[in-house]
Amino acid sequence: MTRPTEDELIARYLAPLAVAAGADGLSDDAAALPEGAGELVVTKDMAIAGVHFFPDDPPAMIAAKALRTNLSDLAAKGAAPAGFLLGLGLPQDWTEDFLAAFCEGLAADIAAYACPLYGGDTVKVPGPLTISITAFGRARRWVRRRGAQAGDVVCVTGTIGDGALGLAVRAAERDPAGAARWIGGLTAIDREHLRARYLLPQPRTALAEAVAAHASAAMDVSDGLAGDLAKLLKVSGVGAHVEADSVPLSDAARSALALDPALLRAAFTGGDDYEILLTCRPDAFAPLEAAADAAGVFFTRIGEVAADPGLVIRDGQGNTLDLGPGRFEHF
Amino acid sequence: MTRPTEDELIARYLAPLAVAAGADGLSDDAAALPEGAGELVVTKDMAIAGVHFFPDDPPAMIAAKALRTNLSDLAAKGAAPAGFLLGLGLPQDWTEDFLAAFCEGLAADIAAYACPLYGGDTVKVPGPLTISITAFGRARRWVRRRGAQAGDVVCVTGTIGDGALGLAVRAAERDPAGAARWIGGLTAIDREHLRARYLLPQPRTALAEAVAAHASAAMDVSDGLAGDLAKLLKVSGVGAHVEADSVPLSDAARSALALDPALLRAAFTGGDDYEILLTCRPDAFAPLEAAADAAGVFFTRIGEVAADPGLVIRDGQGNTLDLGPGRFEHF
Numbered sequence: 277m278t279r280p281t282e283d284e285l286i287a288r289y290l291a292p293l294a295v296a297a298g299a300d301g302l303s304d305d306a307a308a309l310p311e312g313a314g315e316l317v318v319t320k321d322m323a324i325a326g327v328h329f330f331p332d333d334p335p336a337m338i339a340a341k342a343l344r345t346n347l348s349d350l351a352a353k354g355a356a357p358a359g360f361l362l363g364l365g366l367p368q369d370w371t372e373d374f375l376a377a378f379c380e381g382l383a384a385d386i387a388a389y390a391c392p393l394y395g396g397d398t399v400k401v402p403g404p405l406t407i408s409i410t411a412f413g414r415a416r417r418w419v420r421r422r423g424a425q426a427g428d429v430v431c432v433t434g435t436i437g438d439g440a441l442g443l444a445v446r447a448a449e450r451d452p453a454g455a456a457r458w459i460g461g462l463t464a465i466d467r468e469h470l471r472a473r474y475l476l477p478q479p480r481t482a483l484a485e486a487v488a489a490h491a492s493a494a495m496d497v498s499d500g501l502a503g504d505l506a507k508l509l510k511v512s513g514v515g516a517h518v519e520a521d522s523v524p525l526s527d528a529a530r531s532a533l534a535l536d537p538a539l540l541r542a543a544f545t546g547g548d549d550y551e552i553l554l555t556c557r558p559d560a561f562a563p564l565e566a567a568a569d570a571a572g573v574f575f576t577r578i579g580e581v582a583a584d585p586g587l588v589i590r591d592g593q594g595n596t597l598d599l600g601p602g603r604f605e606h607f
Numbered sequence: 608m609t610r611p612t613e614d615e616l617i618a619r620y621l622a623p624l625a626v627a628a629g630a631d632g633l634s635d636d637a638a639a640l641p642e643g644a645g646e647l648v649v650t651k652d653m654a655i656a657g658v659h660f661f662p663d664d665p666p667a668m669i670a671a672k673a674l675r676t677n678l679s680d681l682a683a684k685g686a687a688p689a690g691f692l693l694g695l696g697l698p699q700d701w702t703e704d705f706l707a708a709f710c711e712g713l714a715a716d717i718a719a720y721a722c723p724l725y726g727g728d729t730v731k732v733p734g735p736l737t738i739s740i741t742a743f744g745r746a747r748r749w750v751r752r753r754g755a756q757a758g759d760v761v762c763v764t765g766t767i768g769d770g771a772l773g774l775a776v777r778a779a780e781r782d783p784a785g786a787a788r789w790i791g792g793l794t795a796i797d798r799e800h801l802r803a804r805y806l807l808p809q810p811r812t813a814l815a816e817a818v819a820a821h822a823s824a825a826m827d828v829s830d831g832l833a834g835d836l837a838k839l840l841k842v843s844g845v846g847a848h849v850e851a852d853s854v855p856l857s858d859a860a861r862s863a864l865a866l867d868p869a870l871l872r873a874a875f876t877g878g879d880d881y882e883i884l885l886t887c888r889p890d891a892f893a894p895l896e897a898a899a900d901a902a903g904v905f906f907t908r909i910g911e912v913a914a915d916p917g918l919v920i921r922d923g924q925g926n927t928l929d930l931g932p933g934r935f936e937h938f
Contacts, residue, residue, distance in 0.1 A: 298749075300751055300752075300753065303751075303752055303753060303842045304684075304751055304752050304753070304826070305650055305680045305683070305684070305752075305826055305827065305829075306648050306649060306650035306680050306681065306684045306686070306744075306749075307648070307649055307650070308646045308647065308648055308649075308746075308749040309646075309647045309648075309649055311647075315639045315640075316639065316640045316642075316647070317637050317638070317639055317640075318637060318638055318639075318640055318692060318725060318726065318741075318743075319636060319637035319638070319692075319726065320692040320693075320694055320726065320727050320728050320739075320741060321728050322694045322696060322728045322730045322737075322739065324696060324730055324731075324732050324733070324734075326733050327730060327731065327732065327733065328730070349636045349637050350637065352636070353635075353636070353637045355637070361649060361651040361741055362651075363651055363653045363694070363739045365653060365655060365737065394649060395649065395650065395651065396651050397651050397652050397653045397739075399653050399655055399658060399659070400655075400658065401655050401658065401734060401735065401737065402655070402657050402658065402734065402735055403655075403732060403733065403734015403735050403737070404732065404733055404734050406653075406696065406732065406734070406737055406739075408651075408653065408694045408728075408737075408739035410649075410651060410692055410741040412649075413637075415639075418629075418637075418639040420631055420634075420635055421631075421634055421635050421636070422631065422634060422635070495635070495636055496636065498636075511634045
């Protein structure tokens, strides 16, 4: 098997992705980012084969998800994408086919999110495929986790729990013998919906401007709604009450929960939602909802911020839900 | 062995490094970079145990070198450090002692180079220790590789070849039986000099401003002088003549070459120099040299840019040096 050298690889696959002037066609060790309006927001997420994705996930999806998890962080901070750097650690057995498909996935998202490649580093690793993306965005105002205040409402975009359930669907596909019973009880369409939600997050970039304008605090839900909200509240020095029944679920997730009600815990504490969790003054709900409507994204009020610390989640009967210890940790 | 959780690890070791306001004590998924004068230059270098450093290198040196290789890129682009993001992939057998020493090394360089931590990502990897740093800098003018013109002089900072020879010294220390004879012929002081040059690059940050003011093209020498200069010339569409005898060598490197003249190839094509290679108009040499003098750094004219493509390196007898194929590739 002949494989391209590092220089050939960059010229053939990566340089075509570097469409911005400041990237100079990747002919340099560094790049200049263009000036822009607003604050420059930076974020960095790593993704490791066998930890954050399955080594046999489709290469285009691996690439797209690695970028999108970063764009999701940006959106939750009120920032529109401006570009990214790609650190790529290729395992010993990498193939050119893999790389071609990986870059095709990146190219599609670079176009879709107007987020060009500015540079990076490509190395070989005596270990699993390693992706390290740094993304840049511009925000009218950088929205922090810190900032929730008593009396704010707690809201989320989209639906919660699909990513965690989709991970189970994807795992069952790879190991049918070990599949949980509820997966077999779903329709093929529900399974596909959940699988796609796991493989391909939908960064809420369209809402970034409204988030910057109206949120008091925000973050993306990547490690589970319950744990992530608890973090936001803690750093803001407040607490919250959340109604479990108001947490938005997809039809597919509802079907899964009907088959196995214990999945509620996975839905509320699992990772990979990549929705925006935010708090805002009550009168800011309407403009945020209008922006979400315009973008075709659900926007749901799920609770209220309280002065007392702690997160309390209540079910329809008013009982406190015990989600058990821990949260989803890739670490 | 009890080890800290991800949250504890961040709070105990990484948050104290995030001294900039925009990092918000690492309580967030993202950070806001402060506005600054000049162009924002970004660069990213990955470092993998067993590829870019020895797993048993001192942890503080591993950390410092991972940061400094990025600062070296910035300096060569004319940029002063402004901050960085750290992607840290910890292997299965990481220890708290390792992490404490690693962060001590980072803390020292954050202070020395006024380059605070702004954020990043910490994950576990089923593979070797993986470091992915993105560094930000500000340059009055982003100096590219592209830009060398016929008639320019070719110059380098510091001394060339110490890194490659230092790598051999460090490898001999780990495997005395396999050590080349010349290593045993060096004095202990020469060995220590070369070893330190390999473990601890000296980014020429003090020269960044002068580079931005005077260089026509520049890059840092990380993959060997000959190969890196060839790249710079190629992207600039020119060639150059270099006098081998004028390439600056340390006393330690001279001693090594006296013991084994064949080491010249390693010195000219080996990696890990982390010096600035630049071209400038002949009348810009003096102000650059003055800036280097003020910073206590050698600054040497080694050749001249020619209109014809290709790099020709001549020895003292006027014969063209054949450095053989290839250049040092971490890839």
